[in-house]
Amino acid sequence: MTDLSGLRTPGPTIIALTEPFWKGGEEGHLMIQRCRSCGRVVFYPRAICPHCWSEDLAWEQASGRGRLKSFSEVHKPGHPGWLPVTPYVVGLVELEEGPTMLSHVLAAGRPPKVGDTLVMEPTDIGGRILPAFRLE
Amino acid sequence: MDAWAGASIVGIGELKPERRTEGVTTLEILARVSRLAALDAGVEPGEIDGLLVGPQVGETPQHVPATVAEYLGLKPTMANVVDLGGASGPGMIWRAAAAIASGMCETVLCVLGNHRNPEAPRSPNRNPIREFDVPFGASGANISYALLMQAHMASYGSTAEDFALIAAAERANAQRNPNAIFYGKPASVADILASPMVASPLHLLEIVMPVAGGEAVIVRSAKGAGKGRNKPVRLLGAGEKVTHRAVSQAPSLTSGPLKPSMERAFAQAGLAARDMSLLSLYDCYTIMVATTIEDAGLAPPGEFGAFLRDAGLGPDGQYPLNTHGGQLGFGQPDLAGGMTHVVEAVRQLRADAAGRQIRNATTALVTGNGATMSEAVALVLGAEA
Numbered sequence: 348m349t350d351l352s353g354l355r356t357p358g359p360t361i362i363a364l365t366e367p368f369w370k371g372g373e374e375g376h377l378m379i380q381r382c383r384s385c386g387r388v389v390f391y392p393r394a395i396c397p398h399c400w401s402e403d404l405a406w407e408q409a410s411g412r413g414r415l416k417s418f419s420e421v422h423k424p425g426h427p428g429w430l431p432v433t434p435y436v437v438g439l440v441e442l443e444e445g446p447t448m449l450s451h452v453l454a455a456g457r458p459p460k461v462g463d464t465l466v467m468e469p470t471d472i473g474g475r476i477l478p479a480f481r482l483e
Numbered sequence: 484m485d486a487w488a489g490a491s492i493v494g495i496g497e498l499k500p501e502r503r504t505e506g507v508t509t510l511e512i513l514a515r516v517s518r519l520a521a522l523d524a525g526v527e528p529g530e531i532d533g534l535l536v537g538p539q540v541g542e543t544p545q546h547v548p549a550t551v552a553e554y555l556g557l558k559p560t561m562a563n564v565v566d567l568g569g570a571s572g573p574g575m576i577w578r579a580a581a582a583i584a585s586g587m588c589e590t591v592l593c594v595l596g597n598h599r600n601p602e603a604p605r606s607p608n609r610n611p612i613r614e615f616d617v618p619f620g621a622s623g624a625n626i627s628y629a630l631l632m633q634a635h636m637a638s639y640g641s642t643a644e645d646f647a648l649i650a651a652a653e654r655a656n657a658q659r660n661p662n663a664i665f666y667g668k669p670a671s672v673a674d675i676l677a678s679p680m681v682a683s684p685l686h687l688l689e690i691v692m693p694v695a696g697g698e699a700v701i702v703r704s705a706k707g708a709g710k711g712r713n714k715p716v717r718l719l720g721a722g723e724k725v726t727h728r729a730v731s732q733a734p735s736l737t738s739g740p741l742k743p744s745m746e747r748a749f750a751q752a753g754l755a756a757r758d759m760s761l762l763s764l765y766d767c768y769t770i771m772v773a774t775t776i777e778d779a780g781l782a783p784p785g786e787f788g789a790f791l792r793d794a795g796l797g798p799d800g801q802y803p804l805n806t807h808g809g810q811l812g813f814g815q816p817d818l819a820g821g822m823t824h825v826v827e828a829v830r831q832l833r834a835d836a837a838g839r840q841i842r843n844a845t846t847a848l849v850t851g852n853g854a855t856m857s858e859a860v861a862l863v864l865g866a867e868a
C-alpha cells in the first residue's frame with residue numbers, strides 16, 4: 348500500500364467541539380454525534396442538531412462501515428502536498444448510520460466502483476492518524 | 484400580477500477577459516465595467532441610488548459596498564454584498580428588483596469583477612470543508628464536481644462523450660464571440676476527451692479557464708426604464724435556494740437546488756423551459772449543465788445526452804445554449820462569470836448579439852450556481868413586447 352505518512356499535506360483544523368471525532372479516528376473508532384432529542388445522526392460534528400436545533404448531542408461509535416456514493420481519482424490535486432501520490436482516490440462514504448462523509452479511499456488491487464462497501468481504516472496521512480477507508 | 488413592479492434591466496457592461504492583470508485592483512475593474520453599463524443604459528452616475536457588489540476576498544474583507552460606492556462617487560440608499568458564488572450575479576438581479584419594488588431605490592448598479600494576479604493568497608479558512616475534506620486530499624472545486632459527475636454516470640450510465648458534447652457545443656458558440664478567451668480555438672468532442680484527466684471523470688477541457696474580467700448590469704424601476712437608450716429587458720420570474728456548502732452534505736448528487744428555483748421562476752413567469760429562446764445556463768463544469776438540463780425538465784433524469792444530440796445548441800438551433808460560449812468558452816472571471824449569463828441574455832433579448840443573434844428572441848432562462856451545486860438562482864427574462 349502507498350505510504351502516505353511522509354506527505355506534507357494540511358491536517359485537520361481541530362477545535363474543542365470536534366476533537367472527539369479526530370481522537371476517536373486515531374484510536375480506530377469512527378465517532379459521530381446522535382441527537383438525543385430527534386434521534387438522528389449528525390456528521391460533521393456540530394454545536395446543535397441541524398434537524399431539530401437541539402443542543403443535546405451525544406457521541407457514539409459508528410460501525411465504521413459505509414457505501415461508496417461517489418469517488419474521484421485525483422490526477423491534479425488542489426493542494427501540492429498530494430502531488431507525490433497522484434493519482435489517488437477520494438470518495439463520498441455514506442455511513443451505515445446515514446450521514447455522508449468525504450474521506451480518502453486507500454489504494455487496493457482494483458479501482459473502486461460506486462456502491463462498494465468500505466471499512467474505516469485509521470491511516471497515517473502526513474504524520475497524523477486520520478479515518479481513511481479501504482474497500483472491504 | 485407582477486411581483487417585480489416592472490423592474491427591468493436597462494444597461495449592461497462587460498470587459499474582455501484577460502489571463503493576467505498584474506498590478507490591477509478589483510476596484511479599477513469594477514469602475515471600468517460600471518462606466519460601460521451606465522453608458523450603455525444612458526444613465527448618469529448621480530441617478531444610481533442602489534449598489535450590489537460581490538465579496539472581494541484578499542482585497543477588501545469588510546465594508547465592501549461603502550468602499551466601492553466611495554470609489555465610484557455614489558451615495559446609494561440601498562447597498563449590499565451578494566455572496567452566492569456563481570449565483571451572485573443572477574441573485575443580484577432579483578434583489579435589485581425587490582429593492583426597487585419596495586421603494587428603497589430606483590436605479591441599481593449590480594457589479595462583479597476580479598483581477599488575476601499571480602500568487603493568489605490561500606484563504607485562511609477555518610470552516611468545515613477545511614477541517615473535514617482538505618485533510619483527506621480533497622481541495623478545490625474540481626474534485627467536488629468530479630464526484631457529482633461520477634455519481635451521474637453511475638446512476639444513469641451517462642458517458643464521457645455525453646458530457647464532452649456540452650464543452651464542444653459551447654466552444655463552437657464561442658467562435659462567434661470575439662471577446663471569448665477561446666475565440667479562434669474550437670475543440671471537438673475528441674479533443675475534449677483527449678485532454679488530460681484532472682480528477683476522474685473530469686477532463687481539463689470540461690473545466691472553465693480562470694480569467695480576469697468584469698460584468699455590470701443596471702436594473703431600473705418601470706418608471707425610469709422607458710427613459711434609457713435601450714429596449715428594457717423585463718424580469719419575469721425568479722427563484723433561489725441554498726442547500727449546503729460541502730459536497731458531502733449535498734441532499735442529492737444528481738439533482739440540485741436549481742430544480743425548485745427554476746420551478747418557482749417559471750411559475751412566476753407563466754412559462755416553461757421549452758418556451759425559452761435562450762438557455763443561458765451556468766457552466767463551471769460540463770456536469771453542471773447536464774444536471775441543469777435535467778432539473779429544468781428538458782430531459783428526463785439521466786437523459787441529457789439524448790437531448791443534446793437532438794437539440795441544436797447554436798444560435799440557429801432549437802435550444803440555443805450559452806450563445807456567448809458560456810464560461811467554458813468565454814472564460815470564468817471568478818464571481819463575475821455567473822453574470823456573463825445575464826449579460827448575454829440581455830444582448831439576445833435586445834437583438835444586440837451581433838453575429839450570433841437568435842431570431843425573434845423573446846425569453847431567456849438564466850441560471851446561477853455556487854459552491855458545489857449548493858447556491859442556486861434562476862431568472863426568467865423577457866424582451867419588452
Ligand SMILES: [Zn+2]
Pocket residue numbers: 382383384385386387396397398399400401
Ligand atoms: Zn435533533
